[in-house]
Amino acid sequence: MRKPDITEDMIFECFAAAREASSLEDSAASFVDVEEYENQVMYPEFARWADTAGEPELASLFRKVAGEEKLHAVWLRELYADIGIPKRGEDTQRAIDALTTIRANCDALIALNPEGVIEKALTVAIRVEEREYADIYPRFRDQALAAGDSATAAVYQRVVDSEQHHAVWFENALADFRSRIPSNLSAC
Ligand SMILES: [Fe+2]
């Protein structure tokens, strides 16, 4: 039987990047779309993988972060009451499709090599959070500042700080995971 393989880059395809738009309102809608996707789809799926791999504490961490992604959307919705259900962004839809595509193979791979899948999921979570706190959301904050909207800028700064915490939590979890399970990680 051919061993299924899922690379880190394939899992990174599950990341949807929020897009800065020409208006603050449209940037906010893209932000909410992405944060709610992370809350409802991406991190719950990573948590499911961790549970399946027998790593309940890592599953709890993914669920805890998922809950905070929802909060990020709530903070911004308080300022943009008209967002409603945001239009599904192209990148979010692409990420959902990517996640659906890898789901079946991932279940098979978890059965064969749970450590490899979990290590990749944590690595991808770090990349996601780093990109958000170091690149994407600082630009959203600066767009709001340039428009003189200090309330929106303050929310984005709060999100930047929170995403940075997420990156640190995942980095610590990955270091702990590698120290516990050092031998199998190169196998997938
Ligand atoms: Fe977030």
Ligand SMILES: [Fe+2]
């Ligand atoms: Fe985050």
